[in-house]
Amino acid sequence: MKEVYDNYEFLRRLTEKRFSDMILADEAYSYAFDKLVQDDWRRVRAYKGKSSFRYYLGCVWCRLLEDFAIMKFGKITPPQWVKKLGSEWEELFKSLCRQRYSIDETVETMIGRDTCAWDAKMLENAARQIVARIPNCGHKRGPAFSFDDDQHDGMANPDFFADHPAPDDIAINKERWIALQAMANVFFSPSASNCPNENEMDDGKLAALIRAIRERVRLNEEEQLMLTAHFIDGEPISTLGRRLGRNQNQIHGQFRRLKERIKTSLTGLLEAYL
Known part of the structure:
Protein backbone atom coordinates (compact mmCIF):
# COMPACT_ATOMS: atom_id res chain seq x y z
CA MET A 1 0.00 0.00 0.00
CA LYS A 2 1.25 3.44 -0.91
CA GLU A 3 0.51 4.85 2.57
CA VAL A 4 2.86 2.28 4.13
CA TYR A 5 5.66 2.92 1.63
CA ASP A 6 5.28 6.68 2.20
CA ASN A 7 6.09 6.05 5.88
CA TYR A 8 9.22 3.99 5.27
CA GLU A 9 11.57 6.41 7.06
CA PHE A 10 9.19 6.60 10.03
CA LEU A 11 9.03 2.79 10.33
CA ARG A 12 12.77 2.53 9.91
CA ARG A 13 13.35 5.01 12.77
CA LEU A 14 11.00 3.04 15.02
CA THR A 15 12.87 -0.15 14.19
CA GLU A 16 16.32 1.30 14.81
CA LYS A 17 15.15 2.85 18.08
CA ARG A 18 13.90 -0.56 19.19
CA PHE A 19 16.97 -2.50 17.97
CA SER A 20 20.22 -0.54 18.04
CA ASP A 21 22.14 -3.32 16.28
CA MET A 22 21.77 -2.62 12.55
CA ILE A 23 21.76 -6.27 11.47
CA LEU A 24 19.09 -7.06 14.04
CA ALA A 25 17.13 -3.97 12.95
CA ASP A 26 17.22 -5.16 9.33
CA GLU A 27 15.94 -8.58 10.38
CA ALA A 28 13.20 -7.03 12.51
CA TYR A 29 12.16 -4.68 9.70
CA SER A 30 11.85 -7.57 7.24
CA TYR A 31 9.82 -9.60 9.73
CA ALA A 32 7.44 -6.73 10.54
CA PHE A 33 6.97 -5.76 6.89
CA ASP A 34 6.21 -9.37 5.94
CA LYS A 35 3.52 -9.41 8.62
CA LEU A 36 2.04 -6.16 7.32
CA VAL A 37 1.79 -7.61 3.81
CA GLN A 38 0.26 -10.84 5.12
CA ASP A 39 -3.37 -11.61 4.20
CA ASP A 40 -3.56 -8.79 1.66
CA TRP A 41 -2.50 -6.09 4.15
CA ARG A 42 -5.10 -7.20 6.71
CA ARG A 43 -3.56 -5.24 9.58
CA VAL A 44 -3.36 -2.05 7.52
CA ARG A 45 -6.90 -2.40 6.16
CA ALA A 46 -8.17 -2.64 9.74
CA TYR A 47 -7.52 1.11 10.11
CA LYS A 48 -10.86 2.83 10.93
CA GLY A 49 -9.77 6.47 10.86
CA LYS A 50 -10.16 7.08 14.61
CA SER A 51 -6.61 8.44 14.76
CA SER A 52 -4.06 9.55 12.19
CA PHE A 53 -2.92 6.76 9.89
CA ARG A 54 0.70 7.41 10.89
CA TYR A 55 -0.14 6.92 14.58
CA TYR A 56 -2.13 3.75 13.86
CA LEU A 57 0.63 2.34 11.65
CA GLY A 58 3.23 3.09 14.33
CA CYS A 59 1.23 1.20 16.96
CA VAL A 60 0.79 -1.82 14.71
CA TRP A 61 4.47 -1.73 13.75
CA CYS A 62 5.66 -1.59 17.37
CA ARG A 63 3.51 -4.60 18.26
CA LEU A 64 5.05 -6.51 15.36
CA LEU A 65 8.53 -5.54 16.55
CA GLU A 66 7.66 -6.95 19.97
CA ASP A 67 6.44 -10.17 18.33
CA PHE A 68 9.80 -10.37 16.56
CA ALA A 69 11.70 -9.80 19.82
CA ILE A 70 9.76 -12.59 21.55
CA MET A 71 10.33 -14.92 18.60
CA LYS A 72 14.05 -14.07 18.54
CA PHE A 73 14.89 -13.93 22.24
CA GLY A 74 12.00 -15.59 24.00
CA LYS A 75 9.46 -14.07 26.36
CA ILE A 76 11.59 -13.01 29.28
CA THR A 77 9.90 -13.11 32.67
CA PRO A 78 11.06 -11.12 35.70
CA PRO A 79 12.55 -12.94 38.71
CA GLN A 80 10.60 -13.13 41.93
CA TRP A 81 12.65 -10.43 43.66
CA VAL A 82 11.63 -7.93 40.95
CA LYS A 83 7.94 -8.88 41.22
CA LYS A 84 8.01 -8.43 44.99
CA LEU A 85 9.30 -4.87 44.66
CA GLY A 86 6.23 -3.68 42.76
CA SER A 87 4.88 -2.56 39.41
CA GLU A 88 7.51 0.13 38.74
CA TRP A 89 10.26 -2.45 39.05
CA GLU A 90 8.42 -4.79 36.70
CA GLU A 91 8.02 -1.99 34.15
CA LEU A 92 11.72 -1.23 34.40
CA PHE A 93 12.54 -4.90 33.90
CA LYS A 94 10.26 -5.09 30.86
CA SER A 95 11.84 -2.04 29.25
CA LEU A 96 15.46 -2.96 30.03
CA CYS A 97 15.50 -6.74 29.66
CA ARG A 98 12.60 -7.57 27.36
CA GLN A 99 12.42 -4.50 25.11
CA ARG A 100 16.18 -3.93 25.35
CA TYR A 101 16.03 -0.15 25.81
CA SER A 102 18.92 1.68 27.47
CA ILE A 103 18.66 3.03 31.01
CA ASP A 104 18.31 6.61 29.74
CA GLU A 105 15.58 5.65 27.25
CA THR A 106 13.76 3.65 29.91
CA VAL A 107 13.81 6.49 32.43
CA GLU A 108 12.69 9.04 29.83
CA THR A 109 9.79 6.84 28.74
CA MET A 110 8.57 6.10 32.26
CA ILE A 111 8.82 9.71 33.40
CA GLY A 112 6.42 10.63 30.60
CA ARG A 113 3.70 8.35 31.99
CA ASP A 114 1.07 9.80 34.27
CA THR A 115 0.91 6.55 36.23
CA CYS A 116 4.58 6.69 37.32
CA ALA A 117 5.00 8.14 40.84
CA TRP A 118 8.80 8.01 40.82
CA ASP A 119 11.20 10.76 39.85
CA ALA A 120 14.07 10.30 37.37
CA LYS A 121 16.67 9.66 40.09
CA MET A 122 14.64 6.87 41.71
CA LEU A 123 14.02 5.24 38.32
CA GLU A 124 17.68 5.45 37.34
CA ASN A 125 18.87 3.93 40.63
CA ALA A 126 16.40 1.06 40.36
CA ALA A 127 17.30 0.47 36.70
CA ARG A 128 20.99 0.26 37.55
CA GLN A 129 20.25 -2.28 40.27
CA ILE A 130 18.34 -4.46 37.78
CA VAL A 131 21.13 -4.32 35.22
CA ALA A 132 23.74 -5.05 37.92
CA ARG A 133 21.87 -8.03 39.37
CA ILE A 134 20.83 -9.48 35.98
CA PRO A 135 23.96 -9.39 33.77
CA ASN A 136 22.12 -10.91 30.77
CA CYS A 137 19.55 -8.12 30.80
CA GLY A 138 19.01 -6.84 27.27
CA HIS A 139 21.67 -9.06 25.70
CA LYS A 140 20.18 -12.56 25.68
CA ARG A 141 20.44 -14.52 22.45
CA GLY A 142 18.72 -17.79 21.64
CA PRO A 143 15.62 -19.57 22.96
CA ALA A 144 13.14 -18.39 25.56
CA PHE A 145 14.39 -18.28 29.11
CA SER A 146 13.35 -17.11 32.56
CA PHE A 147 15.41 -15.36 35.21
CA ASP A 148 14.39 -17.58 38.12
CA ASP A 149 15.96 -16.94 41.50
CA ASP A 150 17.62 -20.40 41.44
CA GLN A 151 18.98 -20.06 37.92
CA HIS A 152 22.57 -20.17 39.12
CA ASP A 153 22.22 -23.59 40.74
CA GLY A 154 25.41 -25.43 39.89
CA MET A 155 23.59 -28.52 38.64
CA ALA A 156 21.57 -26.35 36.22
CA ASN A 157 24.64 -24.75 34.71
CA PRO A 158 24.31 -25.20 30.92
CA ASP A 159 28.10 -24.99 30.53
CA PHE A 160 28.46 -28.32 32.35
CA PHE A 161 26.45 -30.13 29.67
CA ALA A 162 28.23 -28.28 26.89
CA ASP A 163 31.58 -29.45 28.24
CA HIS A 164 30.43 -33.04 28.85
Whole structure:
Protein backbone atom coordinates (compact mmCIF):
# COMPACT_ATOMS: atom_id res chain seq x y z
CA MET A 1 0.00 0.00 0.00
CA LYS A 2 1.25 3.44 -0.91
CA GLU A 3 0.51 4.85 2.57
CA VAL A 4 2.86 2.28 4.13
CA TYR A 5 5.66 2.92 1.63
CA ASP A 6 5.28 6.68 2.20
CA ASN A 7 6.09 6.05 5.88
CA TYR A 8 9.22 3.99 5.27
CA GLU A 9 11.57 6.41 7.06
CA PHE A 10 9.19 6.60 10.03
CA LEU A 11 9.03 2.79 10.33
CA ARG A 12 12.77 2.53 9.91
CA ARG A 13 13.35 5.01 12.77
CA LEU A 14 11.00 3.04 15.02
CA THR A 15 12.87 -0.15 14.19
CA GLU A 16 16.32 1.30 14.81
CA LYS A 17 15.15 2.85 18.08
CA ARG A 18 13.90 -0.56 19.19
CA PHE A 19 16.97 -2.50 17.97
CA SER A 20 20.22 -0.54 18.04
CA ASP A 21 22.14 -3.32 16.28
CA MET A 22 21.77 -2.62 12.55
CA ILE A 23 21.76 -6.27 11.47
CA LEU A 24 19.09 -7.06 14.04
CA ALA A 25 17.13 -3.97 12.95
CA ASP A 26 17.22 -5.16 9.33
CA GLU A 27 15.94 -8.58 10.38
CA ALA A 28 13.20 -7.03 12.51
CA TYR A 29 12.16 -4.68 9.70
CA SER A 30 11.85 -7.57 7.24
CA TYR A 31 9.82 -9.60 9.73
CA ALA A 32 7.44 -6.73 10.54
CA PHE A 33 6.97 -5.76 6.89
CA ASP A 34 6.21 -9.37 5.94
CA LYS A 35 3.52 -9.41 8.62
CA LEU A 36 2.04 -6.16 7.32
CA VAL A 37 1.79 -7.61 3.81
CA GLN A 38 0.26 -10.84 5.12
CA ASP A 39 -3.37 -11.61 4.20
CA ASP A 40 -3.56 -8.79 1.66
CA TRP A 41 -2.50 -6.09 4.15
CA ARG A 42 -5.10 -7.20 6.71
CA ARG A 43 -3.56 -5.24 9.58
CA VAL A 44 -3.36 -2.05 7.52
CA ARG A 45 -6.90 -2.40 6.16
CA ALA A 46 -8.17 -2.64 9.74
CA TYR A 47 -7.52 1.11 10.11
CA LYS A 48 -10.86 2.83 10.93
CA GLY A 49 -9.77 6.47 10.86
CA LYS A 50 -10.16 7.08 14.61
CA SER A 51 -6.61 8.44 14.76
CA SER A 52 -4.06 9.55 12.19
CA PHE A 53 -2.92 6.76 9.89
CA ARG A 54 0.70 7.41 10.89
CA TYR A 55 -0.14 6.92 14.58
CA TYR A 56 -2.13 3.75 13.86
CA LEU A 57 0.63 2.34 11.65
CA GLY A 58 3.23 3.09 14.33
CA CYS A 59 1.23 1.20 16.96
CA VAL A 60 0.79 -1.82 14.71
CA TRP A 61 4.47 -1.73 13.75
CA CYS A 62 5.66 -1.59 17.37
CA ARG A 63 3.51 -4.60 18.26
CA LEU A 64 5.05 -6.51 15.36
CA LEU A 65 8.53 -5.54 16.55
CA GLU A 66 7.66 -6.95 19.97
CA ASP A 67 6.44 -10.17 18.33
CA PHE A 68 9.80 -10.37 16.56
CA ALA A 69 11.70 -9.80 19.82
CA ILE A 70 9.76 -12.59 21.55
CA MET A 71 10.33 -14.92 18.60
CA LYS A 72 14.05 -14.07 18.54
CA PHE A 73 14.89 -13.93 22.24
CA GLY A 74 12.00 -15.59 24.00
CA LYS A 75 9.46 -14.07 26.36
CA ILE A 76 11.59 -13.01 29.28
CA THR A 77 9.90 -13.11 32.67
CA PRO A 78 11.06 -11.12 35.70
CA PRO A 79 12.55 -12.94 38.71
CA GLN A 80 10.60 -13.13 41.93
CA TRP A 81 12.65 -10.43 43.66
CA VAL A 82 11.63 -7.93 40.95
CA LYS A 83 7.94 -8.88 41.22
CA LYS A 84 8.01 -8.43 44.99
CA LEU A 85 9.30 -4.87 44.66
CA GLY A 86 6.23 -3.68 42.76
CA SER A 87 4.88 -2.56 39.41
CA GLU A 88 7.51 0.13 38.74
CA TRP A 89 10.26 -2.45 39.05
CA GLU A 90 8.42 -4.79 36.70
CA GLU A 91 8.02 -1.99 34.15
CA LEU A 92 11.72 -1.23 34.40
CA PHE A 93 12.54 -4.90 33.90
CA LYS A 94 10.26 -5.09 30.86
CA SER A 95 11.84 -2.04 29.25
CA LEU A 96 15.46 -2.96 30.03
CA CYS A 97 15.50 -6.74 29.66
CA ARG A 98 12.60 -7.57 27.36
CA GLN A 99 12.42 -4.50 25.11
CA ARG A 100 16.18 -3.93 25.35
CA TYR A 101 16.03 -0.15 25.81
CA SER A 102 18.92 1.68 27.47
CA ILE A 103 18.66 3.03 31.01
CA ASP A 104 18.31 6.61 29.74
CA GLU A 105 15.58 5.65 27.25
CA THR A 106 13.76 3.65 29.91
CA VAL A 107 13.81 6.49 32.43
CA GLU A 108 12.69 9.04 29.83
CA THR A 109 9.79 6.84 28.74
CA MET A 110 8.57 6.10 32.26
CA ILE A 111 8.82 9.71 33.40
CA GLY A 112 6.42 10.63 30.60
CA ARG A 113 3.70 8.35 31.99
CA ASP A 114 1.07 9.80 34.27
CA THR A 115 0.91 6.55 36.23
CA CYS A 116 4.58 6.69 37.32
CA ALA A 117 5.00 8.14 40.84
CA TRP A 118 8.80 8.01 40.82
CA ASP A 119 11.20 10.76 39.85
CA ALA A 120 14.07 10.30 37.37
CA LYS A 121 16.67 9.66 40.09
CA MET A 122 14.64 6.87 41.71
CA LEU A 123 14.02 5.24 38.32
CA GLU A 124 17.68 5.45 37.34
CA ASN A 125 18.87 3.93 40.63
CA ALA A 126 16.40 1.06 40.36
CA ALA A 127 17.30 0.47 36.70
CA ARG A 128 20.99 0.26 37.55
CA GLN A 129 20.25 -2.28 40.27
CA ILE A 130 18.34 -4.46 37.78
CA VAL A 131 21.13 -4.32 35.22
CA ALA A 132 23.74 -5.05 37.92
CA ARG A 133 21.87 -8.03 39.37
CA ILE A 134 20.83 -9.48 35.98
CA PRO A 135 23.96 -9.39 33.77
CA ASN A 136 22.12 -10.91 30.77
CA CYS A 137 19.55 -8.12 30.80
CA GLY A 138 19.01 -6.84 27.27
CA HIS A 139 21.67 -9.06 25.70
CA LYS A 140 20.18 -12.56 25.68
CA ARG A 141 20.44 -14.52 22.45
CA GLY A 142 18.72 -17.79 21.64
CA PRO A 143 15.62 -19.57 22.96
CA ALA A 144 13.14 -18.39 25.56
CA PHE A 145 14.39 -18.28 29.11
CA SER A 146 13.35 -17.11 32.56
CA PHE A 147 15.41 -15.36 35.21
CA ASP A 148 14.39 -17.58 38.12
CA ASP A 149 15.96 -16.94 41.50
CA ASP A 150 17.62 -20.40 41.44
CA GLN A 151 18.98 -20.06 37.92
CA HIS A 152 22.57 -20.17 39.12
CA ASP A 153 22.22 -23.59 40.74
CA GLY A 154 25.41 -25.43 39.89
CA MET A 155 23.59 -28.52 38.64
CA ALA A 156 21.57 -26.35 36.22
CA ASN A 157 24.64 -24.75 34.71
CA PRO A 158 24.31 -25.20 30.92
CA ASP A 159 28.10 -24.99 30.53
CA PHE A 160 28.46 -28.32 32.35
CA PHE A 161 26.45 -30.13 29.67
CA ALA A 162 28.23 -28.28 26.89
CA ASP A 163 31.58 -29.45 28.24
CA HIS A 164 30.43 -33.04 28.85
CA PRO A 165 28.34 -34.15 25.85
CA ALA A 166 26.53 -37.47 25.92
CA PRO A 167 27.55 -40.11 23.34
CA ASP A 168 24.41 -39.47 21.27
CA ASP A 169 25.20 -35.76 21.27
CA ILE A 170 28.61 -36.40 19.72
CA ALA A 171 26.99 -37.96 16.64
CA ILE A 172 24.43 -35.14 16.48
CA ASN A 173 27.19 -32.52 16.71
CA LYS A 174 29.09 -34.23 13.87
CA GLU A 175 26.01 -34.09 11.64
CA ARG A 176 25.40 -30.48 12.60
CA TRP A 177 29.02 -29.64 11.72
CA ILE A 178 28.63 -31.29 8.31
CA ALA A 179 25.41 -29.36 7.65
CA LEU A 180 26.95 -26.03 8.65
CA GLN A 181 30.11 -26.63 6.63
CA ALA A 182 28.08 -27.58 3.56
CA MET A 183 25.85 -24.51 3.79
CA ALA A 184 28.83 -22.20 4.36
CA ASN A 185 30.53 -23.64 1.29
CA VAL A 186 27.46 -23.02 -0.90
CA PHE A 187 26.05 -19.79 0.51
CA PHE A 188 29.17 -17.70 1.13
CA SER A 189 32.02 -16.52 -1.04
CA PRO A 190 35.01 -18.93 -0.97
CA SER A 191 37.24 -16.38 0.78
CA ALA A 192 34.68 -15.95 3.57
CA SER A 193 33.55 -19.51 4.20
CA ASN A 194 36.99 -20.91 5.17
CA CYS A 195 35.86 -24.23 3.71
CA PRO A 196 38.03 -26.48 1.59
CA ASN A 197 37.16 -26.97 -2.03
CA GLU A 198 34.61 -29.73 -2.59
CA ASN A 199 37.21 -31.82 -4.48
CA GLU A 200 39.65 -31.61 -1.55
CA MET A 201 37.26 -33.11 1.02
CA ASP A 202 37.81 -36.53 2.54
CA ASP A 203 34.29 -36.71 4.00
CA GLY A 204 32.08 -38.11 1.22
CA LYS A 205 28.92 -37.18 3.11
CA LEU A 206 29.97 -33.53 3.24
CA ALA A 207 30.89 -33.38 -0.45
CA ALA A 208 27.60 -35.04 -1.44
CA LEU A 209 25.59 -32.61 0.67
CA ILE A 210 27.37 -29.62 -0.86
CA ARG A 211 26.53 -30.84 -4.36
CA ALA A 212 22.90 -31.46 -3.38
CA ILE A 213 22.45 -28.02 -1.81
CA ARG A 214 24.14 -26.30 -4.75
CA GLU A 215 21.87 -28.12 -7.19
CA ARG A 216 18.72 -27.42 -5.20
CA VAL A 217 19.31 -23.74 -4.31
CA ARG A 218 21.21 -22.52 -7.40
CA LEU A 219 22.58 -19.23 -6.08
CA ASN A 220 23.98 -16.68 -8.51
CA GLU A 221 27.06 -14.57 -7.72
CA GLU A 222 25.07 -11.56 -6.53
CA GLU A 223 23.00 -13.64 -4.13
CA GLN A 224 26.15 -15.23 -2.73
CA LEU A 225 27.65 -11.77 -2.34
CA MET A 226 24.54 -10.56 -0.48
CA LEU A 227 24.64 -13.47 1.97
CA THR A 228 28.37 -13.05 2.57
CA ALA A 229 28.17 -9.28 3.03
CA HIS A 230 25.29 -9.52 5.49
CA PHE A 231 26.01 -12.66 7.53
CA ILE A 232 29.83 -12.74 7.39
CA ASP A 233 30.86 -9.09 7.06
CA GLY A 234 27.93 -7.75 9.10
CA GLU A 235 26.81 -5.26 6.46
CA PRO A 236 23.25 -3.97 7.06
CA ILE A 237 20.73 -4.74 4.32
CA SER A 238 20.06 -1.04 3.79
CA THR A 239 23.77 -0.35 3.14
CA LEU A 240 24.00 -3.37 0.86
CA GLY A 241 21.04 -2.05 -1.12
CA ARG A 242 22.72 1.29 -1.76
CA ARG A 243 25.85 -0.52 -2.92
CA LEU A 244 23.82 -2.61 -5.36
CA GLY A 245 21.77 0.34 -6.60
CA ARG A 246 18.45 -0.70 -5.05
CA ASN A 247 16.09 1.26 -2.86
CA GLN A 248 15.14 0.05 0.62
CA ASN A 249 11.97 -1.78 -0.36
CA GLN A 250 13.65 -3.48 -3.31
CA ILE A 251 16.61 -4.80 -1.33
CA HIS A 252 14.52 -5.94 1.64
CA GLY A 253 12.11 -7.69 -0.72
CA GLN A 254 14.93 -9.35 -2.64
CA PHE A 255 16.64 -10.50 0.55
CA ARG A 256 13.37 -11.81 1.98
CA ARG A 257 12.62 -13.82 -1.14
CA LEU A 258 16.17 -15.20 -1.17
CA LYS A 259 15.86 -16.45 2.41
CA GLU A 260 12.45 -17.98 1.68
CA ARG A 261 13.86 -19.76 -1.37
CA ILE A 262 16.74 -21.17 0.64
CA LYS A 263 14.44 -22.29 3.44
CA THR A 264 12.06 -24.00 1.00
CA SER A 265 14.92 -25.63 -0.90
CA LEU A 266 16.52 -27.06 2.25
CA THR A 267 13.31 -28.54 3.63
CA GLY A 268 13.91 -32.27 3.98
CA LEU A 269 17.26 -32.12 2.19
CA LEU A 270 19.58 -32.12 5.21
CA GLU A 271 17.72 -35.02 6.82
CA ALA A 272 18.04 -37.05 3.63
CA TYR A 273 21.84 -36.71 3.49
CA LEU A 274 22.76 -36.85 7.19
